[in-house]
Structure formats: structure tokens, C-alpha cells
Amino acid sequence: MIERFGDGRDWFYERRLGLFVHWGLYAVTAWHEQEQWRRGVSRRDYGRLIDRFNPVRFDPEAWLDLAQAAGMEYITFTTKHHDGFCLWDTDQTDFKVTRSPYGRDVLRLLADACHRRGVPLCLYYSVVDWRHPNYPNQGRSHELSGPQVGDDPDLPAYLAFLKAQVRELCTRYGEIHGFWWDMNVTGVEDTAINAMIRELQPNAVINNRGFDAGDFGTPERDYDEQKGEVRVYDRLTEHCQSIGRESWGYRADEDYYAERHLMQSIADALGKGANYLLNVGPRADGAMPAEAERMLRRIGAWYHGVREAFEGADPVSDLIDNRDVLLTRRGDTFYVILARSPYLDRVLLRPFQSMPKRSVLLNTGAEVEARVEFVPTQFLEHGNREPHLRLRALPVNQMTDTVLVIRLEFDGPPAIGVHGS
Numbered sequence: 001m002i003e004r005f006g007d008g009r010d011w012f013y014e015r016r017l018g019l020f021v022h023w024g025l026y027a028v029t030a031w032h033e034q035e036q037w038r039r040g041v042s043r044r045d046y047g048r049l050i051d052r053f054n055p056v057r058f059d060p061e062a063w064l065d066l067a068q069a070a071g072m073e074y075i076t077f078t079t080k081h082h083d084g085f086c087l088w089d090t091d092q093t094d095f096k097v098t099r100s101p102y103g104r105d106v107l108r109l110l111a112d113a114c115h116r117r118g119v120p121l122c123l124y125y126s127v128v129d130w131r132h133p134n135y136p137n138q139g140r141s142h143e144l145s146g147p148q149v150g151d152d153p154d155l156p157a158y159l160a161f162l163k164a165q166v167r168e169l170c171t172r173y174g175e176i177h178g179f180w181w182d183m184n185v186t187g188v189e190d191t192a193i194n195a196m197i198r199e200l201q202p203n204a205v206i207n208n209r210g211f212d213a214g215d216f217g218t219p220e221r222d223y224d225e226q227k228g229e230v231r232v233y234d235r236l237t238e239h240c241q242s243i244g245r246e247s248w249g250y251r252a253d254e255d256y257y258a259e260r261h262l263m264q265s266i267a268d269a270l271g272k273g274a275n276y277l278l279n280v281g282p283r284a285d286g287a288m289p290a291e292a293e294r295m296l297r298r299i300g301a302w303y304h305g306v307r308e309a310f311e312g313a314d315p316v317s318d319l320i321d322n323r324d325v326l327l328t329r330r331g332d333t334f335y336v337i338l339a340r341s342p343y344l345d346r347v348l349l350r351p352f353q354s355m356p357k358r359s360v361l362l363n364t365g366a367e368v369e370a371r372v373e374f375v376p377t378q379f380l381e382h383g384n385r386e387p388h389l390r391l392r393a394l395p396v397n398q399m400t401d402t403v404l405v406i407r408l409e410f411d412g413p414p415a416i417g418v419h420g421s
């Protein structure tokens with residue numbers, strides 16, 4: 001089990017599912033949050049989008065209502081993405097939301113709403129910057145190919161700017177629960193930067209994409225090939241994913257993931273002890289895209305039914321040798337999570353040898369048939385006649401658009417035979 005911090009950062013162990021929000025000027029053209037870079041838009045042309053940013057429908061309460069409907073309990077918000085546009089009233093640059101026609105400090109409005117509701121707010125901040133004249137763009141990952149006309153690459157000067165911005169973010173918006181760095185390709189390692197955040201915001205958890213290893217790892221989308229192998233995370237981890245394949249920012253023509261894929265991805269991460277940050281890019285007018293609303297509400301309908309399998313439960317998949325399912329535990333209650341599409345209507349929990357007093361499919365509340373018995377294929381594989389716990393006749397053909405989770409209530413600690421027997 002991962003040891004807790006023993007301080008205010010422990011909120012992160014209690015709140016498992018979060019809403020990631022990528023929002024900025026890129027929502028205006030609705031193509032991709034890195035449009036400037038990926039489509040080779042000049043800094044000048046891109047910068048003109050500021051005159052078209054007027055999110056009159058922005059209502060942080062509506063965002064938080066949606067997050068709540070989805071079962072999300074914290075929010076991580078892009079204060080500055082790679083394009084350098086700032087969603088708060090920073091003193092360090094004019095490339096900021098308060099210079100747009102909207103004129104209001106978006107972060108202030110969001111932070112106030114979060115504080116009113118007691119929703120932890122975490123701040124995303126990109127180290128890479130395509131706007132600031134001192135940022136040394138050199139064509140490394142997610143950088144412009146080189147300095148632009150009029151630039152003055154000067155890393156120490158840029159870092160002074162960055163630190164001044166981080167200080168603003170950590171001193172002007174009340175309590176901040178997390179800092180989410182992205183794209184530090186500068187090669188700079190400097191523990192003093194996170195130390196400053198920790199001093200100003202002691203309850204903030206910090207990710208590993210900044211200037212030191214931080215508090216938690218950040219596997220992204222489905223890129224991490226090791227992911228399938230891990231059964232229980234041994235480091236604090238927050239998996240991140242967006243509702244669509246192409247973009248994190250609002251994309252009008254987005255290719256959305258199947259909802260079951262997202263449910264499986266959420267169940268996989270949470271069942272292994274990680275947190276999960278699911279991203280939506282709001283439209284330029286401030287409203288959440290209609291499809292995102294529908295998806296989050298449907299995912300939430302599922303999540304609300306099964307969340308007890310994750311919240312306050314420890315990942316214990318190492319106790320079983322069935323690699324098709326995940327297992328979590330709270331006291332003498334265990335949860336079986338079918339995070340992969342099932343190919344059988346049974347789950348064999350070897351080497352569990354006790355009969356639960358109750359087995360319930362959390363998705364419907366229906367009783368699940370359980371037996372402790374010796375089944376033929378176990379003999380063929382292992383040459384023994386050990387009985388093991390078998391959950392049978394699961395509705396795998398009836399419930400194909402969801403992730404099944406089963407609660408097993410034992411009378412006292414269950415008997416668990418020799419692992420791999």
C-alpha cells in the first residue's frame with residue numbers, strides 16, 4: 001500500500017476521480033489545443049484570437065454541476081497552455097484573458113465557485129511557452145522550431161517570469177489543492193520551484209512533469225505500454241485521458257471514445273490504486289459541448305453505482321491469479337472489477353476458498369451466484385482438486401455497454417489458499 005503523506009495532501013487519496021479542463025484561445029478555432037504548433041500558425045495570427053475570446057456563457061457553477069453528476073470530486077484547470085495565453089489576470093504579460101473582450105478573470109470565477117462548494121482546485125501550467133520572448137524555443141518536443149523574430153531566448157529570465165506567475169497563482173486565488181506541470185523540456189531540474197509551491201500551498205499535490213519528481217506520476221491516455229502489466233501502483237499515480245481521441249481542447253469535429261472504453265479505463269486505473277482525471281475542452285462561449293455533457297452524465301450514472309469499490313478501498317489484485325479482473329478490499333468486503341471486456345460469464349477467484357455471505361452486482365443490485373467448488377479446467381492446469389470461489393452466470397450478454405463490479409461480503413476474513421496453487 002502506498003503510504004500517505006500524513007498532511008493536507010492526503011485529500012488526493014480520498015477523491016479519486018477528477019475533471020480536467022483544457023480551455024483557452026484554441027477553443028475559438030475548435031481544432032486542437034496545439035493548433036499554433038501543429039498547423040504552423042504564426043504567433044501574430046494566433047495572437048489575434050484574443051479579440052474573439054468572449055465566453056459569455058461561461059458559468060463555473062454549471063461546470064461543477066456537470067463534474068458532480070459525473071462523480072468527479074476535484075478539478076484541474078489549464079491556467080496557461082503551451083500557447084502562453086493566461087486564463088488569469090497576471091501582471092507578467094498582457095497575453096491574458098482580462099485583455100480579451102470578455103475582460104474577466106476566469107480563474108477567479110472558477111476558484112470562487114470551487115471554494116464555495118469545497119471542490120479542490122488544481123492548476124495546470126505549461127513550461128513550454130510559444131509566446132514569451134525569453135522562452136528558448138529550440139524545436140524540442142512541443143516547442144516552436146526556433147526563436148521567432150524579436151525573441152530574446154534567455155532561460156533564467158523565462159524562469160523568473162515563470163516563478164513570478166506561479167507565485168501569483170499560489171497567493172491570489174485562495175487555497176490551491178494541486179499543481180499540474182506540463183512539458184518541461186528545458187532540462188532544468190530545480191527543487192526550489194516546487195518548494196515554493198509547497199510553502200505557499202501546503203495542501204497542493206504536485207505532479208511529475210515539472211522541475212523535480214513531485215508527488216505523483218501521470219500516465220497519459222493509452223500510451224503507457226507498461227499499464228497492462230501493473231496490477232497495483234506502487235507510486236501515487238493519476239491517470240489522465242480526454243473524452244475524445246484527437247484533442248484536449250475543444251474540437252468541433254472530435255472523435256469521441258466509446259463510453260465503455262472510458263469506463264474501462266477509469267475502472268482499470270482506480271482498481272489499481274491510481275486516481276483518474278478525465279478531460280473536457282469547453283467551447284469558446286464557455287459552455288460544455290453537448291456531447292461531453294451526455295457522455296459525462298452517462299459515465300456518472302455508472303460511476304455512482306460502483307464508486308464504493310474504489311473509494312477508501314485498497315487495491316489487492318495481487319491476492320488472485322486471475323488477470324482478467326481487478327480486486328479491491330475494504331475490511332472483509334472485496335470488490336471484483338471487470339475492467340476488461342469479459343469473455344466468460346464467470347469469474348474464478350483463485351485462491352479464494354470462502355463463500356461470501358452476500359454477492360451483489362453493484363450495477364443493478366442483483367444477487368450474484370457464488371460457489372466454492374473444484375472445476376474441471378483447474379485439474380487440467382494444475383493437477384489438484386482444490387475448491388475455489390466461482391461467480392457464475394454474470395449478465396455479460398445483457399450488459400455489454402458498461403463495466404461490471406461485484407461486491408463480495410464475507411463473514412470475517414476469507415480463507416485464501418496458496419497463491420498460484
Ligand code: GLC
Nearest residue numbers: 022033034142182220240248
Ligand atoms: C499532452 C498534450 C498536451 C496536453 C497534455 C495533458 O502533453 O501534448 O496538449 O495538455 O497532454 O496531459
